[in-house]
Amino acid sequence: MKLSLIKTLLLFTAITLLWSNFSFAAGIQYNMRVDGLACPFCAYGIEKKFTKTEGVDSVDIDLQKGLVIVKTREGKTFREEKLKEIINDAGFTMKSVTEKDL
Amino acid sequence: MQRVNWPLWGAGALLIIHSSAALAHDPVFGIGPHVLFKNGMEAAAEIYRKKADKKEETGLAFQVAYGITGEWSAGIDVPYSSRNNGTDTSSGLSDLQAFTKYRFWREDSLGLQESAAVMLAINADNADEKADPALGNGATDVITGITYGYESIKSYRWASARYIFPGKNAADFQAGNKWRVDFVAGWRPAPPEYKKPDTVWLLELNGEITDKAELNGNSLMNTGGTEWFLSPGIFWTTRNFAIKSGIQVPVASDLNGTQDKSDYRFKATFEWHL
Numbered sequence: 001m002k003l004s005l006i007k008t009l010l011l012f013t014a015i016t017l018l019w020s021n022f023s024f025a026a027g028i029q030y031n032m033r034v035d036g037l038a039c040p041f042c043a044y045g046i047e048k049k050f051t052k053t054e055g056v057d058s059v060d061i062d063l064q065k066g067l068v069i070v071k072t073r074e075g076k077t078f079r080e081e082k083l084k085e086i087i088n089d090a091g092f093t094m095k096s097v098t099e100k101d102l
Numbered sequence: 103m104q105r106v107n108w109p110l111w112g113a114g115a116l117l118i119i120h121s122s123a124a125l126a127h128d129p130v131f132g133i134g135p136h137v138l139f140k141n142g143m144e145a146a147a148e149i150y151r152k153k154a155d156k157k158e159e160t161g162l163a164f165q166v167a168y169g170i171t172g173e174w175s176a177g178i179d180v181p182y183s184s185r186n187n188g189t190d191t192s193s194g195l196s197d198l199q200a201f202t203k204y205r206f207w208r209e210d211s212l213g214l215q216e217s218a219a220v221m222l223a224i225n226a227d228n229a230d231e232k233a234d235p236a237l238g239n240g241a242t243d244v245i246t247g248i249t250y251g252y253e254s255i256k257s258y259r260w261a262s263a264r265y266i267f268p269g270k271n272a273a274d275f276q277a278g279n280k281w282r283v284d285f286v287a288g289w290r291p292a293p294p295e296y297k298k299p300d301t302v303w304l305l306e307l308n309g310e311i312t313d314k315a316e317l318n319g320n321s322l323m324n325t326g327g328t329e330w331f332l333s334p335g336i337f338w339t340t341r342n343f344a345i346k347s348g349i350q351v352p353v354a355s356d357l358n359g360t361q362d363k364s365d366y367r368f369k370a371t372f373e374w375h376l
Contacts (some may be wrong), residue, residue: 013222015265034212035210035212035214036208036210036211036214036215036216037213037292038214038215038253038254038255039253039255039300039302040294040295040296040297040298040300040339040341041127041300041339041341041342041344041375042127042136043296044168044173044341044342044375045138045142045375046339048139048142048342048375049140060296060298061296063213063255063293063294063295063296064213064255064293064359066212066213068239069268086190088172089139089140089170089171090139090140091137091139091173091174091205091208092215093208093210101245
């Protein structure tokens with residue numbers, strides 16, 4: 001009886017870990033080099049534009065490096081032109097972008 | 103000493119205080135080229151106070167602005183004012199203002215944005231110009247302006263010029279046309295980090311050159327002239343909330359005839375970006 005309970009708990013833990021791993025692995029991280037970032041208050045527009053976009057999981061900004069990091073959820077991808085458009089609508093200029101699977 | 107009658111002073115005061123159309127990371131008294139992000143909203147509340155001898159004005163204004171595109175914003179300003187001329191006091195809604203700003207040039211590089219914008223504002227004639235002291239000039243005024251900004255992670259500088267065309271009211275009174283020029287420097291003592299509080303210290307040089315007012319086509323001698331102000335200020339932000347504040351201290355004055363010189367002007371603005 002006790003052994004059966006331990007086996008069930010182990011199986012449940014394994015499935016949970018696998019499930020969680022699958023769900024995280026599906027997103028993409030976009031690292032954008034953005035010019036014009038001179039103040040955190042002004043950069044808020046970038047965060048606002050991305051967080052209003054469906055499928056975006058998180059946005060982080062490094063002002064010193066001119067870096068905007070956007071992580072998406074499963075199945076959400078961006079074309080480079082779309083990223084440029086969002087950054088431009090926020091009042092800045094995207095110079096380049098790299099992406100990697102999460 | 104009150105040499106200029108209140109309707110005239112009232113007209114001038116409104117044009118001075120409510121022609122800012124300030125947005126976001128702009129100077130306190132001057133204007134800068136900042137606009138809102140596309141579809142962005144700004145809600146702001148501003149308190150101001152000015153004193154010239156026995157004349158005092160204290161006000162509260164609410165401003166809402168919208169980002170039509172990433173380069174073009176527009177909004178309205180609703181001011182409430184209380185005035186005292188040493189003997190009488192009046193208070194109520196001042197002239198409403200509608201404004202728009204278009205950023206026609208932007209040059210971005212790492213940690214630096216240079217840009218330039220033009221602005222247009224219209225002051226309505228809704229305020230009670232028959233109150234004593236008057237709360238408006240009874241005419242619609244037009245304000246145009248151009249501004250340049252250099253904004254980097256370490257320092258800022260702005261330059262701007264505005265020209266104000268006051269309207270003529272029903273009594274055939276017209277306040278003098280006015281130039282406002284501003285030169286502003288800003289210094290950020292600590293490198294900024296996103297989502298962390300950020301402070302920028304400002305020092306502005308504000309000039310106002312005003313023509314004589316006219317009544318029935320005749321120039322009024324105790325109106326118009328030139329005033330220059332040195333204005334220390336601060337811009338403090340945290341995430342999407344900002345506080346701007348500064349005080350204008352007169353440093354040079356050449357007013358026509360006999361007029362009361364400015365003692366000081368104070369302004370504090372609280373802004374949210376939504």
